[in-house]
Amino acid sequence: AQGEGANEFAWDKETYSRYEVERIMDIAMETARKRNKKVVSVDKANVLASSRLWRKIAQEKVAANPDIATDYFYVDNTAMQLVVNPAQFDVIVTTNLFGDILSDEGAVISGSIGLLPSASMGTGTALYEPIHGSAPDIMGQNLANPLGTILSAAMMCRHSLDLPQVADAIEKAVEQVLLDGYRTGDIYREGLKRVGTTEMAQAVIERL
Incomplete structure (x- = not known):
């Protein structure tokens, strides 16, 4: 944080490299292959630049893994869908921040x-x-x-x-x-x- 009083401010920077996204996408695809062959990639590509890179690379990985059924959800919709119909999900792949939040929601859903x-x-x-x-x-x-x-x-x-x-x-x-x-x-x-x-x-x- 910087500044004082009414002018005090802070910011956060979310940075993802191509390598990092490709690595976790590969793990998601391989995990889905051992389960029900369904992946949901979660991002906020309508707002965040890092999410736009995330979705671009996710789409590349989907093209390279045609045996895996993949959907793209915004994170706010995912939070709602986990409550409304959790059984629709098999593998969810997302960023560290979104995953931290959604995993705790998943813990409550299970009881x-x-x-x-x-x-x-x-x-x-x-x-x-x-x-x-x-x-x-x-x-x-x-x-x-x-x-x-x-x-x-x-x-x-x-x-x-x-x-x-x-x-x-x-x-x-x-x-x-x-x-x-x-x-x-x-x-x-x-x-x-x-x-x-x-x-x-x-x-x-x-x-x-």
């Missing part, structure tokens, strides 16, 4: 951040962890939802270890546990089976 796996993937080694991190505030109390961690292992099998059948088995086991009514406290509601971290993890293991 609990305890359910969400995540990965930081690039051209080097990938890092897999649940969205909630290590949850130090409830450490050792048998309260944490282990499903985000378990599903992160499934993501690792699918995207880094090339073991899609193992990933499918883990994800199906988690789905079956939820269908059977097991719930940790963050997703519990009356009439279901409330369990702790250890019991939930064991229930998944039994269904593998």
Whole structure:
């Protein structure tokens, strides 16, 4: 920030190079190829110059990957569509700022951040962890939802270890546990089976 009083001001500069956009677009296409072959590229090309470069490169990558169905959404519309119809999305690729906002919205839509796996993937080694991190505030109390961690292992099998059948088995086991009514406290509601971290993890293991 500069200036003082009524004349105090600040600004931010969003800069993306061609290499950076191409790299993340390639990762998005490859990720979609392992899923449902759908990508939504999110930008604000009607306002931001960096987004216009983003969309230009996205269109080039779409032409080079004809097997992937790709749409282009403005970020404000994406935020609305995530609430109205989240099932329409498979892979969303966007900038760091927009992704930071939309990923938190996605966490709310799922019902609990305890359910969400995540990965930081690039051209080097990938890092897999649940969205909630290590949850130090409830450490050792048998309260944490282990499903985000378990599903992160499934993501690792699918995207880094090339073991899609193992990933499918883990994800199906988690789905079956939820269908059977097991719930940790963050997703519990009356009439279901409330369990702790250890019991939930064991229930998944039994269904593998």
